Amino acid sequence: MMFMTQHAWIVGALFYLLLWCILFVWRKEFRKEMLIVSLFTLPLGLTEPLFVPSYWHPPSLFNLAMRTGFDIESLIFSFAIGGIAAVIYQSIFKVQLQSVSKKEMSRKRHRWHGFILMLPAIIFALLAVLTSWNNIYSASIALFVGSLAAGYCRPDLKKKIWVGGLLFLFLYSIFFWVLIFIFPDFVKEAWNLSALSGILTLGIPIEELLFAFTFGMLWSSLYEHFFWLKCKDT
Numbered sequence: 313m314m315f316m317t318q319h320a321w322i323v324g325a326l327f328y329l330l331l332w333c334i335l336f337v338w339r340k341e342f343r344k345e346m347l348i349v350s351l352f353t354l355p356l357g358l359t360e361p362l363f364v365p366s367y368w369h370p371p372s373l374f375n376l377a378m379r380t381g382f383d384i385e386s387l388i389f390s391f392a393i394g395g396i397a398a399v400i401y402q403s404i405f406k407v408q409l410q411s412v413s414k415k416e417m418s419r420k421r422h423r424w425h426g427f428i429l430m431l432p433a434i435i436f437a438l439l440a441v442l443t444s445w446n447n448i449y450s451a452s453i454a455l456f457v458g459s460l461a462a463g464y465c466r467p468d469l470k471k472k473i474w475v476g477g478l479l480f481l482f483l484y485s486i487f488f489w490v491l492i493f494i495f496p497d498f499v500k501e502a503w504n505l506s507a508l509s510g511i512l513t514l515g516i517p518i519e520e521l522l523f524a525f526t527f528g529m530l531w532s533s534l535y536e537h538f539f540w541l542k543c544k545d546t
Contacts, residue, residue, distance in 0.1 A: 318371040320495040320502070325385040327487050328392035335396065339403060345535045346395035353394025353531070357387035362440070362447045367519075368503045393480075397531035400483065401476040407543040409536065417540060421465055428465045429538060432458030432530060446507055448519045455526035462533055468542045469533040476532020477525045484524035488516050 336346055361381030364370070372383035401407070416422075432454040439450035459477070463470045492498060492515045499505075503517055511518040536542060 317495050317497050317501055320491060320498040321370040321372055321377075321383070321385045322388075323494070324487070324491045325388040325392070327491070328396065329388050332392040332395050335399065335403065339399070342399040342402070345398055349398035349531065349535050350391045350395035352534075354387060354391045356394075357390035358382065360386045365504060366507060367446055367448045370502050393484075393527070394531060396483070397476065397480045397528050398535050400479045400528070401472050401532050402543070404479065405475075409541045410544050412540040412542055425465060428458070428461045431461050446519075448508075448523060452519070452522040452526045455523075455530045459526065459529035459533075462530065462537050466533065466537055466542075469536055472536070472543055473529050473533045477527075477529030480528025480532065481521060481525040484528075485514075485516065485521065488520065489514065492516070 332346070332350070336343055360377065360383060364377050364381050370377050370383065370385065372378070372385055377383040377386075435457055436447075436450050436454035439445060439453060440447055443450065459473050463473050499512070499515060499517060505517065508517060508519055513521060
């Protein structure tokens with residue numbers, strides 16, 4: 313079983329990459345959005361030293377995570393979940409993207425557009441420097457506050473933000489349960505549970521679920537928010 317667990321992280325990352333590929337091939341209308349958001353999300357995989365080993369110590373290829381703090385799996389994972397979270401809402405609900413009018417763009421609430429887009433990174437940096445919290449909590453708080461701010465800036469995206477968060481949480485949970493079924497010792501061996509809440513939901517650390525929900529919230533509206541697009545139900 314130990315031998316199998318050493319392959320859990322790469323298998324998990326490839327699960328998401330496979331789903332990304334399926335969506336990319338199946339839904340041609342999403343390709344541009346998926347690719348742009350995935351490439352934007354890819355560098356987040358380089359933040360792994362902020363979470364290893366304080367949050368977890370994944371069984372990475374060539375033991376890179378424990379030797380260097382970086383790993384190949386995190387880059388694959390970040391790339392894949394970025395594109396998936398960006399289009400998961402419109403993969404289920406029929407929507408059409410339209411450009412926001414210049415009149416709407418000039419409204420008072422949009423004066424902080426650029427700052428709100430940067431807000432999650434600012435909050436995470438402040439919490440990481442000013443608190444002794446595990447960085448997974450700082451990341452989830454930053455993502456959540458950033459999502460609320462995005463909803464304020466773009467009220468038309470509120471539904472997409474909240475529903476997108478729930479949809480990604482559901483998908484993330486399903487994938488995680490499959491991974492635990494295949495590799496029963498994965499959580500016990502890879503997560504630093506003594507430094508976390510220790511709360512497991514059907515075997516999944518609650519911190520993972522918080523991350524999935526808040527990431528899905530922010531990333532579901534990221535493309536539309538940045539490029540001044542809105543969703544119209546069809």
